[in-house]
Amino acid sequence: xxxxxxxxxxxxxxxxxxxxxxxxxxxxxxxxxxxxxxxxxxxxxxxxxxxxxxxxxxxxxxxxxxxxxxxxxxxxxxxxxxxxxxxxxxxxxxxxxxxxx
Amino acid sequence: xxxxxxxxxxxxxxxxxxxxxxxxxxxxxxxxxxxxxxxxxxxxxxxxxxxxxxxxxxxxxxxxxxxxxxxxxxxxxxxxxxxxxxxxxxxxxxxxxxxxxxxxxxxxxxxxxxxxxxxxxxxxxxxxxxxxxxxxxxxxxxxxxxxxxxxxxxxxxxxxxxxxxxxxxxxxxxxxxxxxxxxxxxxxxxxxxxxxxxxxxxxxxxxxxxxxxxxxxxxxxxxxxxxxxxxxxxxxxxxxxxxxxxxxxxxxxxxxxxxxxxxxxxxxxxxxxxxxxxxxxxxxxxx
Amino acid sequence: xxxxxxxxxxxxxxxxxxxxxxxxxxxxxxxxxxxxxxxxxxxxxxxxxxxxxxxxxxxxxxxxxxxxxxxxxxxxxxxxxxxxxxxxxxxxxxxxxxxxxxx
Numbered sequence: 001x002x003x004x005x006x007x008x009x010x011x012x013x014x015x016x017x018x019x020x021x022x023x024x025x026x027x028x029x030x031x032x033x034x035x036x037x038x039x040x041x042x043x044x045x046x047x048x049x050x051x052x053x054x055x056x057x058x059x060x061x062x063x064x065x066x067x068x069x070x071x072x073x074x075x076x077x078x079x080x081x082x083x084x085x086x087x088x089x090x091x092x093x094x095x096x097x098x099x100x101x
Numbered sequence: 102x103x104x105x106x107x108x109x110x111x112x113x114x115x116x117x118x119x120x121x122x123x124x125x126x127x128x129x130x131x132x133x134x135x136x137x138x139x140x141x142x143x144x145x146x147x148x149x150x151x152x153x154x155x156x157x158x159x160x161x162x163x164x165x166x167x168x169x170x171x172x173x174x175x176x177x178x179x180x181x182x183x184x185x186x187x188x189x190x191x192x193x194x195x196x197x198x199x200x201x202x203x204x205x206x207x208x209x210x211x212x213x214x215x216x217x218x219x220x221x222x223x224x225x226x227x228x229x230x231x232x233x234x235x236x237x238x239x240x241x242x243x244x245x246x247x248x249x250x251x252x253x254x255x256x257x258x259x260x261x262x263x264x265x266x267x268x269x270x271x272x273x274x275x276x277x278x279x280x281x282x283x284x285x286x287x288x289x290x291x292x293x294x295x296x297x298x299x300x301x302x303x304x305x306x307x308x309x310x311x312x313x314x315x316x317x318x319x320x321x322x323x324x325x326x327x328x329x330x331x332x333x334x335x336x337x338x339x340x341x342x343x344x345x346x347x348x349x350x351x352x353x354x355x356x357x358x359x360x361x362x363x364x365x366x367x368x369x370x371x372x373x374x375x376x377x378x379x380x381x382x383x384x385x386x387x388x
Numbered sequence: 389x390x391x392x393x394x395x396x397x398x399x400x401x402x403x404x405x406x407x408x409x410x411x412x413x414x415x416x417x418x419x420x421x422x423x424x425x426x427x428x429x430x431x432x433x434x435x436x437x438x439x440x441x442x443x444x445x446x447x448x449x450x451x452x453x454x455x456x457x458x459x460x461x462x463x464x465x466x467x468x469x470x471x472x473x474x475x476x477x478x479x480x481x482x483x484x485x486x487x488x489x490x491x
Contacts, residue, residue, distance in 0.1 A: 042356070045358065045364065046295050046355065047355070047356035048296055048297045048354055048355060048356065049296070049297070049351060049354045049355065049356055050297050050354055052356060080297070083297075084297075087294060087295065087299065088295075091293045091294050091295070094294070095289055095292040095293040095294070095301065096292070098292045098301060098303050098304075098307070098308075099288070099292050100138075100141050100142050100145045100307065101137075101138070101141050
């Protein structure tokens with residue numbers, strides 16, 4: 001689902017006349033945001049494995065010079081990290097709903 | 102129960118706002134009562150599986166499925182953990198370089214004490230598990246600690262569990278707010294959803310024991326640690342409690358914590374306490 | 389070191405039931421180690437059970453047999469107290485032997 005969405009976004013951006021290829025600065029900004037979110041998630045003891053691999057994929061793509069892909073992966077990592085933060089925050093109370101009492 | 106009745110009676114006399122207030126107070130009172138928690142926890146499973154004998158829950162999926170149980174009985178005549186058990190026995194009796202042995206670190210020489218672990222160490226203010234105690238014993242005697250997820254630790258705990266088979270789990274929660282907090286924290290960890298799959302421990306082991314997850318039958322949370330360590334055919338090898346927690350976490354796509362981190366120690370404390378009275382059955386064998 | 393073979397043989401009338409568990413990695417040669425290098429094949433090629441000088445069970449194994457294999461079979465013509473000799477040889481030339489009394 002997520003992947004097809006990202007693909008669609010890529011497709012749209014490649015069709016748009018104003019679209020331009022992502023550069024290193026875009027990547028650095030996206031990666032920094034993703035890294036900050038993932039650090040926050042780790043601080044809440046709720047890092048997701050998929051966040052870690054998306055971050056690694058972003059770094060790898062950037063090292064290979066493919067900044068379009070690197071930016072996409074970094075944004076995915078950021079979204080995943082934010083989802084894990086949301087989960088950890090809501091579970092602070094929500095866990096009680098599952099408790100046997 | 103009596104407490105709840107009094108509160109309800111009081112709130113019935115009061116205004117509606119007071120009733121809401123009293124209801125939340127009952128919840129708060131429940132959460133610091135481990136004995137009531139354990140009772141509710143056990144009753145939940147006893148009622149969900151009325152045909153399963155209480156002491157049979159420690160046999161995990163085999164208590165839920167007749168066919169698996171038959172195969173397991175046959176396997177138990179020649180259990181796959183036997184090599185590990187023998188290795189553990191040998192390791193346990195082999196002295197360290199300084200001449201001392203594991204037996205010197207534990208009450209009763211380490212024999213028949215599995216059911217007392219984990220315990221709350223009031224000096225440290227934390228939960229101490231058997232695996233942790235074994236490594237502390239090694240370090241105190243100048244030996245390098247073992248990995249918590251590898252075979253050596255599994256062999257040692259297999260032997261210690263074997264010498265305690267049949268003894269009822271006997272976890273104590275001392276009258277210490279830190280011990281209660283550890284229990285509460287373990288409970289929170291057990292029920293908290295995590296990972297991209299949004300699973301808590303309870304999603305599988307409370308809501309769906311006996312059901313299948315892919316090809317496997319889920320074990321009930323009640324008594325799940327009594328069978329540890331286990332030989333998993335899936336792993337072609339032994340697994341410690343730490344290994345079980347770590348792999349459970351990564352299967353839900355959550356990055357596992359470090360073995361023997363506070364959360365894992367607390368959840369072990371919680372799970373063991375609510376299984377009080379059920380026999381130790383480790384080392385176990387699971388598909 | 390303890391033997392790599394565990395055996396239990398029980399006679400019940402004419403029929404002797406044998407169970408054995410053997411500790412062996414049984415590497416297929418297709419699996420890679422964490423560094424990505426192939427683990428060379430290492431498996432039991434021949435497993436033999438002898439009773440009173442006669443082979444009662446001989447297996448020619450390959451890589452398809454699991455790690456720490458378990459064998460169960462029964463045979464005719466042995467008595468309580470007879471010796472059962474079990475031996476295996478693997479593709480690297482290693483071997484192990486043990487003898488068990490039929491009970």
